[in-house]
Structures are given as structure tokens and as C-alpha cells.
Amino acid sequence: MSAFIEPAGSLGEAWLRTLEWVSMAGGYAINVMTTVTDPLGPEEPAIRDAVGAILVEGHRSGTRLQTVDTVAGTIFPVDLYVDPGTTYEPGIDVTNKARLDAAATDLYAAYGDMLPILTTEQINSRGTYFGRMISWPGKTGGGFNQLAERINTLRNARDHNHRKRNLEDIAVGGEGEGLMTADAIIEAGSDKPKSDGDATRADGVETASAAGLAGVQVYAANDRRPRGFPCLVHIDLTVFDGRLSMAAVYRHQYLITKAYGNLLGLSRLLGFLAQQSGYAAGELVVHATMADLERDTYGKPGVEGLIDAARRRMLV
């Protein structure tokens, strides 16, 4: 049965509520939706400490453990991004726009520098999430940069004061339909009527389908993997009431080994896109089609101990 976890302001509280719910559900749940209403807000140190105490580099019951920062870095490598200290806005002056653009370009370049080394790690042999975002399909440089293109179209929408829009997606798993050509992107970002129909519904919401553009994830037809990378398969970006919100779909989310770092990385990715596009950050939603409390890895007492420790620390 699906579950909508009560939204929380901080990613830590949202994560902890998800753990508590799935624990009550017996350790597994399907179609679990976790919502962070202030994804750029500060973390809850008590919760971060509790999960950080468990996630140390190494192995546990055959599961590879990575630190929270390492997991987060697979989605957004914050350590390679030099905050330009400015935010995009319509009419931005040339100097500040150049600083923003340079910061993003440097980030992509730095990641491209490290990609050949990253893929020498077995866990990255199929590529990395961020690699797929900036150089589709992601195992080498020189691929399609989805983030750069999404930023271009979002900036264009921001320039035209569009406050509702759901054209942008980021493909991570399978074969992304609609990794558009530059011409298609320019057309999508323009206010001209599309040749194949009106891109804006009567209620003013721009839609991918109405624009004749793909926003639907299509999985690789030859995907026979029973398990493994990628767990994160799709990211949707939606502008609503002038805020940029993000929804990420996981086909299997490991709630202890990965979920906290996933939320942190996605929050940082949203912050980057918001800064670069000029939209305020909205909410972050994660939809786990299978949420796994990983009792096989940490044991039921270990999982309950983590939940209790995090909740207790929050109450201190």
C-alpha cells in the first residue's frame, strides 16, 4: 500500500519519519513518498550524527557502506562547486552572469576531469548519477549535458516570468526519451506557439506533452538487471507559484545506507538549479517505489536502535 509520509521542514526529520513509517510497516513498503519542504534549510545535527555514526566506510553484511557525504556527492558533487555568491535574475548584469556561468562550467569540467578515475571504482562501473546528468550516458565526458540545458530553459522561463511550468526532467536510468536537440530546446524555451500544438494549457501550465516534447522516462528495453545501479531513475523539475520543486523516483531505496545522503545530494542539486535559474527553491519529494529498511544488513535491533537514537537526540 502506498504511503505519504507527513512532510517535514528538514531533510533529517523527513528521513527519520520515513524510517519510522516503514519500520511500522514491517521493514518494506511500496510507493513511499517523502517530502522535504525546506530542502535548503540546515540539517538536523542530531539526526546527521546518528546516521553518520553508522555509515562509516567499509562493509556490513556484504553491503558496501559509504559516508553520507560520499553518497550525497554521487548526486551533486558540492565540493567541486565554487559558489559564485550570486543568483540568476532577469536582467542580471554581465559580470554576475559570467560568474554564475563560470561556476557551472567549472563544475562540469571538474567532474569530467574526475570521471575516468571515478569509474575505476567497481561501484561506479556503470557510470555515476551526476555523470549521467552532465554527460549522458555518463561513463565518459563529451555526452549530453542535461543540467546545462535545463538551466538554459529555466532561465528563459524565469526571464518571461513563468510561474508554472513542468517541461524539465533529468533522465538518470534507462534511456532518456527527449534529450532534446539544441533547436528543440530553444523552441521549448520560447514563447512562440509550437507547431504541433499549444504548449500551454488553459490553466496556464506549460506541459511537456502539450509542447510535443518528451518528459517521460523510457527504460532500456534490454534492462535485465535484478538489482543495482541506478536506483535513482528519474528527476522531475516543476515550477509552481514561482518556486522550483524537485521529485525524484527511486526504484529501490535503501533507507539507511543511501536515503539520507540521497536527500542531501538532491537538496544540493535543487539548490544549484535554483541558484542558476533564479527560481526560489520549492519542495523536494522522493518517491521510492520500494522502500527497504535493510534489516538484512543492519538487523532489526540495529535499525530500531538507529531510529531510537536519532529520535532521542532530537528530543534532547
Place this chain on the structure above:
Amino acid sequence: MSDYVTFDVMSSNVAADGGGEASPFFPSAAPAATGVAPAVAPVSLADRVAAVGVNRARLLSRSAGQLEQMVVDLLGALRSAPAADLLMGERHGDGSLRIPSQVSVWVLGIVAGVYGQKLVRLSQVRDPESLRSVGGLSRLLHAAIQREQGGEGAA
């Protein structure tokens, strides 16, 4: 928010609190560039790295200690910050500057490009802590270069 009406439905109501300013984007533990950015075209990362002057001959002739300075210079290029500012950052247990492992991987990528081949494979790094300090990374690099020169293959 879904349009479905249900009992006890919970809503995040993201748009209801108006358009208040978001919190700062990326407060960083690492030292940031100081001062006001000059109103000149930014120098690209590739050009900043090139200015450090890393080349194969330098890599081959450096001791681990000398490689440490080169790594700090590369970090300065990445962060657009003077090396002196970086060195004021947090220290690792080995006494050298603490760095995120991802930054170490970036340095390894730069060095591989200059050297002409990958010197370090992550799957063969025995101690992950070696990627978390300038000293550890420099020793890892130095050992890999020594092995490579001795014909024993990459680390």
C-alpha cells in the same frame, strides 16, 4: 499537491508561504575565496590548472613533500583561492590539510591527464583515509609514480 480529495490528506503546501528568500545555497566548510570578485571575465578552471604548471617531468622529480605543495596549488586552482587561505582549513589526523575524497579524485584525474595514464585505481586504494588529506594523497601519488617508474604497474 495532488488534486485527489482524501480523508486526512497531508499537504506540504509548498507555495503557501510566499516567496521568501531561500537560505544560503552552499555554506562551505572549505575556505572560500576572499574579497570582492573583480569585474573581469572569470578565468576558466582549465586555465587556472594550467597556471599551476604540473607536467610529467615535475611529477617524476618530486618527493612526496614536494607533491604536497603541488596538490595544494591544484586545490587553489579548483577553489579559486590562494594556497595560504586553503592552508588555514581543517587538519587531518596526519597533520596535513583535510580534503574531501571527491577533491582527491579530481586531483588524481588531473594528474592522470598530465602523466598520460591513470596512476591510481580507486578499487585498489587500500586505505580510504589516504584520499582525505593532502598528505595522504601526496604519499599515494608518490608511491604510485615510484611503482610505475619501477615497472611494477599502477597502484
